[in-house]
Amino acid sequence: MGLSDSVRDLLLCLPSPPSLDLAIQKAINTDRRIRERRLERASRSVSSTPSSRPCKPAEEPMELGSSNLTPTERAHRQNDRLCLYCGGVGHRLKKCPLLLLGNDKA
Secondary structure, rough: OOOOOOHHHHHHHOOOOOOOOHHHHHOOOOOOHHHHHHHHHHHHHHHHOOOOOEEEEEOOOOOOOOOOHHHHHHHHHOOOOOOOOOOOOOOOOOOOOOHHHHHOOO
């Protein structure tokens, strides 16, 4: 099967992991986060009113002070030194490539 284009595109922006296991984990976390965002956008567009709304909503940067992480997931990411934004390895929230990509679009 292989990685989806969206996962491959995002992984290009991240530093290369030092091992295959970390690369696999990074790909899994990236894929999971992309799927979560699609579900979030889909549920938001279903509850939105006008049908004239574009089919594909614009990417939104993370709002400061808000978090969709459960306390358990937050603790897991902190304990494993994962990014609190995307769950990726090798960087922290301040340097998250996904967050930085969103800020570049603004």
